[in-house]
Amino acid sequence: MNQRKWVLMFKSRFIKILGAITIINIIARLFGFAREIGIGYQYGTSFQADSIITAFTIPNFLYTVIGGAITTAFISIYSKLSNPLRNDFVQTIYTSLSLIVGSLTIMFLIFPEFWMRLFFSGMSEEALSLTTNLFLWTAPATFFLVLSMLFSGLHNVHENYRLTSISSVVFNGIYLLIGFGLTPLLMEYSYALGATLGAVFMFILLVYQSRKQRLAPLQFKIVRLAETKRFLKLAMPLIFGGATIQFYLIIQRIYAANLSDGAIAAINYASKMTQLPQAVLMTSVTTIVYPLLAKAAGEGDFFKLDQAFKKGFRLLTLILLPASVFIFIYAKEIISIIFQYGNFTEDSTNATYPLLQLFSISIFSLALNTYITRFFYALESTLLPNIINIVSVFGVNIFVINLFIDRFGVSAIALGTVLSTIINMLFLILFARIKLNLVLSNWKYVAIISVFVLFSVSIIWLSSIVMVGSLFLSLLFGGVITLFLVAGGLKFLKE
Numbered sequence: 001m002n003q004r005k006w007v008l009m010f011k012s013r014f015i016k017i018l019g020a021i022t023i024i025n026i027i028a029r030l031f032g033f034a035r036e037i038g039i040g041y042q043y044g045t046s047f048q049a050d051s052i053i054t055a056f057t058i059p060n061f062l063y064t065v066i067g068g069a070i071t072t073a074f075i076s077i078y079s080k081l082s083n084p085l086r087n088d089f090v091q092t093i094y095t096s097l098s099l100i101v102g103s104l105t106i107m108f109l110i111f112p113e114f115w116m117r118l119f120f121s122g123m124s125e126e127a128l129s130l131t132t133n134l135f136l137w138t139a140p141a142t143f144f145l146v147l148s149m150l151f152s153g154l155h156n157v158h159e160n161y162r163l164t165s166i167s168s169v170v171f172n173g174i175y176l177l178i179g180f181g182l183t184p185l186l187m188e189y190s191y192a193l194g195a196t197l198g199a200v201f202m203f204i205l206l207v208y209q210s211r212k213q214r215l216a217p218l219q220f221k222i223v224r225l226a227e228t229k230r231f232l233k234l235a236m237p238l239i240f241g242g243a244t245i246q247f248y249l250i251i252q253r254i255y256a257a258n259l260s261d262g263a264i265a266a267i268n269y270a271s272k273m274t275q276l277p278q279a280v281l282m283t284s285v286t287t288i289v290y291p292l293l294a295k296a297a298g299e300g301d302f303f304k305l306d307q308a309f310k311k312g313f314r315l316l317t318l319i320l321l322p323a324s325v326f327i328f329i330y331a332k333e334i335i336s337i338i339f340q341y342g343n344f345t346e347d348s349t350n351a352t353y354p355l356l357q358l359f360s361i362s363i364f365s366l367a368l369n370t371y372i373t374r375f376f377y378a379l380e381s382t383l384l385p386n387i388i389n390i391v392s393v394f395g396v397n398i399f400v401i402n403l404f405i406d407r408f409g410v411s412a413i414a415l416g417t418v419l420s421t422i423i424n425m426l427f428l429i430l431f432a433r434i435k436l437n438l439v440l441s442n443w444k445y446v447a448i449i450s451v452f453v454l455f456s457v458s459i460i461w462l463s464s465i466v467m468v469g470s471l472f473l474s475l476l477f478g479g480v481i482t483l484f485l486v487a488g489g490l491k492f493l494k495e
Contacts, residue, residue, distance in 0.1 A: 045262030062104075075157050092225060105140060136192075171199060252413050274363050326460055326482040331356040
């Protein structure tokens, strides 16, 4: 097959699958987002909201950090194995992971207060006590969430992309329904129960489908394989440096725990708003692209890697940059329309929307960091991007927060995220060029996209000052304008 024909087929298949996966991921994210709205409605920016959010921080962190590293490493190794070795490899990783994560989950259940005081000691005693009790209910979710990520990797490498996306819908849907619906009966504990039951049902769905499709025999068995060492060599750096967003989240909550009640909730609502657009797109893109990257890397096909690198960058710029501008300009309207109900008051809005404006500046850089890092991982070059990520998150981010927190309070936490993600992005672009010989785009396209962004800023700002009768209509009008800008960019701005 000649290169031109492959490019056309790749684009057609990529866009078709991307569309379906994106729709499913949007539904999953909307369920998750509706959960945050429910917490805001029922608890506002109170210490109860802080406790609900904080109690799920560690399970969610490990789900993303360990689970994400396992999935990435699993796909990279599994896709390069011959059939006879695949079953032994799956069983070995499944058994080892069950033992390790199962033991960690038991430690959470035995010593819940130790873990909460270790990370969130700045909370008031009342909030810390409630958080500890809620953590007892959310801790079991850790085991099922991390194991689910392993099975997601197994399904993705067999191109069962829709199933893994649907499993996220199941998790977020159950979490929302039980959390919000059982609040009159269980109060704050309903959300903790929802998190654990959502994880259990997601796990059951993925395991059932893997058995039904006979992807691999699921037995507790450990086989000595050379590939296991390769897996550990690849996975361990990813655990410490791969889940950048989650490291930001846990640091944000650690620092916010030392501020006034409601700071954790406010920063959570704001950060979730900015995660929604980039997470939907990045989940869709990486779900499809990463197995293809791993396969292309295994075949040594640099042309396919280069084409995927440029294609993904164009999608990110043309969709996320206008979205970021829209969120920054309409931040107060967004928070008011979505959250300002029930116990989420106007004071809660005023505390949250400036944080949303700051976080909106980091949407593109966070997404691009995740995207570029995936290419390093596909080529099994994990050390350099992880060093960059770790220095940015634990160096630049924490330095900025400590430098400004006395002056700006909770805003310093958001500022640390913004500055560190931008620095991280610039270094990843540079070293992708130097080490991998991958270039995101030429200078002509960069100039064109810069003009496009300036044009988008002008148009979206003008739309925000047009009097259209109500807050909702104003937000809707701005959203429609932004969608037209994205559609126009995707149609006309081609490299």
